[in-house]
Amino acid sequence: MSSSLYWNPRNETLSRDSIEALQVEKLRRLVDWADVNAVWHAKRLRDAGVTGDTLENLSDLRRIPCMTRDDWMQGQIETPPYGPFLTAPEQLAIRYHTTSGTTGKTPIRVLDSIKDWEWIAEMWCYGFWGFGIRPHDTVFFAFGYGTFVGFWGAHYACEKIGCLVVPGGNMTTEQRVKQILDTGSTVVCCTPTYALRMAQEARDLGIDLAKGPVKSLILSGEPGGSIPATKRLIEEQWGAKAGDTAGMTELGTIMVFECSHQPGGMHIIEDNFIEEVLDPEGDEPVPYGELGERVVTSFGRGFLPVIRYRTRDLVVKVPASECDCGRTFDIYEGGIRGRVDDMKVVRGTNIYPRAIEAIVREFSEIDEFQIHLFTARGIRDEVEVFIEIPDSRVDSETLMKDLSQALSDGHEGLRFGVKKVENGKLPRFELKAKRLVDERKIVGGTGEGKPM
């Protein structure tokens, strides 16, 4: 079956009616499971009068109230550390991961079991196989392997496919570039920004990556993989095809992937997820081709059921027929187009201005602050915080060091610069404060602009 274009040939080519019938069947089982085992979901389902046997078609899904990130955060605060969402004893989990929270130092924490991790890898297999990665490939992961879930599932997916996996954690960029060449890696997995960073490092070392062994890059963690200018630049510098994927810690894995036909978007793994696209201000679905908010229901992760989770991601769904690969899974054209809220992604890490503010405000010596996002050396996203310290007796150096560490600790180790500025220099706000200035370039583009 290695000649198959598809990881799961039958499910990836089901008729629309069959996909929806499968989704309804799985939804019924998920709802029944959550009703019996997940305290938080059970109350909401019962309040809405929803049981598995009352769900007859996909439009019935809308009877279930949506879950938000704030719900998740609040649940964790009220019932630490995981909230009232777990369906099984913590002792059954084999892994702990986190993603940045919205309210300060508290991250969203997730647990998964043996079966869940097999499923997490399985979803990545759809993507890797769909982009043409096969057992004979050698796959290099330029990834830090921490509690940020990132490419963990991708690593296991490649082992499952039978690839030779090179785990490139805890290495300098120079070491990674050299090891990619030394191992003859044919595939590299990283964020779009880091793909460009490695290309720059290779140039500095006098290495022409386009003449090297890499034929594919699998990108994730940032929107750049679906921004045509950025993708084109990456493909030119590496002499390889770049395939985008997108996932989220709340799901543990990817829910969309770009196939080898590169249709300008990513297929939704519809036999394992229901992806609704709703009006960001309401609960009404938007039709194909219109911008709306992703709302996801996952059938795989049972430890932490995800039912109608409002992601705040903006997407445009188009029919599967827009791609000629033969899959019947619909497509998010142009990938993740942006955010409904004020979340930003910096080198794969989510940051929320309100979470940064919560940390900054723990330092009472700071009067005003501003978050500054910029592009360093033409390719790398950076975040720094400008602060005003009115009291000249304060040890500014120590304070800046402590704040930088606290911000990093609250954001999966992301590096934060902290700079003291002259008192009164930063803008003051009477109404809604806008303390985030995003001056990042669209990498590969022609001008300044926000990448999302």
Next chain:
Amino acid sequence: MDTRDSTQARSLLVECYSNLEKVLRDHRDELAPFEERNALKAVGALWQIVNGLEVAPYQLYDVGA
């Protein structure tokens, strides 16, 4: 379980899954550590096959996976 698939190979895989799940459900306490933990790894993998065969398998937390 509705497998909706009649090929012998797939039926055998589903049967493997069912048998393994039954072993873990009914005889887990009798298994040596190497048997129990490898069976749990295996049932987690076989669940993916059943889940991919147009069916909706039950969760496995009660058997330890």
